[in-house]
Amino acid sequence: MSRLVLVSNRLADPRKPAAGGLAVALGDALAASGGLWFGADHEVIEDGDPRAGELRVQRAGRVTLVTVKVARGDYERYYRGYANGVLWPVFHYRLDLAQFDAGHMDAYRRVNRLFAQKLQPLLQPDDVIWVHDYHLIPLAAELRALGCQQRIGFFLHIPLPPPLILAAIPAHEWLMQALFAYDLVGLQSEADLNHLRSYLSSEARAEVFSSHRFGAFNRVLRAGAFPIGLDVDAFAALTQGAAARKTLATMREQYAHRRLLVGVDRLDYSKGLPQRLRAIRTLLERHPETRYSATLIQIAAPSREEVDAYGDIRRELEGLAGAINGDFGDLDWMPIRYLHRTVARNRIPGLYRASAVALVTPLRDGMNLVAKEYVVAQDSADPGVLVLSRFAGAAEQLTDALLVNPYDTEGTAEAIRRALVMPLEERRQRHERLLAKIRRYDVHWWSKTFLDSLLEAHP
Ligand code: ADP
């Protein structure tokens, strides 16, 4: 059997908790199969430090983790400047937040080249290489330039926007042409795949051989939608674990007379957190019976604080939560409990299970694993209700959730009210159908389907 080599900017130790869908999903996939996981070292190396480019090798169970040290200046321009200052906002349809700077793009290329130079000597001829996410789009092109002939697949964890949004990126042609160095490109949803197809035919003048095969630049690119899933059994086991049960018991005791709503997100402008809080305000205004009876616990993990837009969203959220609590709260009740932190992964299922409603309302999201986790953590005899943004990739699969447009404050407030009063029988039916989908398309299905397609795609 070929060895699996994963490459992503951020690695997670599969034994430690991590916030972020990519680390969580890959940690689960690799822990099962063993192999090599290559990425950036997050120790800061000052510019000029001779250790730049050095590798650190660690073992984590059956997985070998290899990280490369990148000098501070280049890392900042690559990660903060280009990946999170251009690609993340544009791919989430937020041209208003993108800050284009040619120097950042050069550093992005340089760091991808460094990754390729350091990875290439570690590769074996029949390795299968699977590159992840927007930080590393040109990696296969750099590896091919060094002579790599191995199978290389790419999975984009974030959305792919329509062609005219992508085309706002200076040098978008270079970026998208780099995809042709992969044997297979995976996207989260059919909507993303449609955008790739229309970009390739309109902007790259590619030949469309079929709905999944395109020709341009003397290469054939295969692409498909592979919605990422959960390790359902592991998450269900976590739900039964001591930490989750203790959290559930504590929450039930503390909120014995209240209905809980829950939100668990990285603090990111794509997650629709201000819109969510405005919907809560509207709910409290329009439906006074929800006052004193419902509390939103919103956990927002600190994320990318070195990027300006993240400081702005944090201040906006704190202002909104404070204002709602100030206007509606009382000595013995606050409508919103807002925590700016990462919660231990083994406690999260207890929080989900204690909550009658989950609010997963991103303005745009590649998939959103929180939606799936919430469903898995429920008691199927008395499950909670998932309120889900139609703009999350998960909405293509989870059609039995209450789907909302997060920009529509009244509509979202109404869906939350409906979730709070939904009869048991309807909750059960919806939950059963959601869980069946999530089980069928779990993380094992995802990695197996992608890797099988990659093997077929390789010429
Ligand atoms: P993203 O990849 O954009 O962060 P996802 O919803 O796909 O969004 O994945 C988020 C993952 O990180 C989930 O597994 C979730 O449980 C975890 N997570 C998110 N926020 C927190 C938090 N505040 N504390 C602990 N874990 C979190």
Ligand code: G6P
């Ligand atoms: C999302 C991205 C990942 C990223 C994660 C956490 O899940 O798709 O690539 O690792 O967010 O973000 P960070 O910038 O902290 O790695």
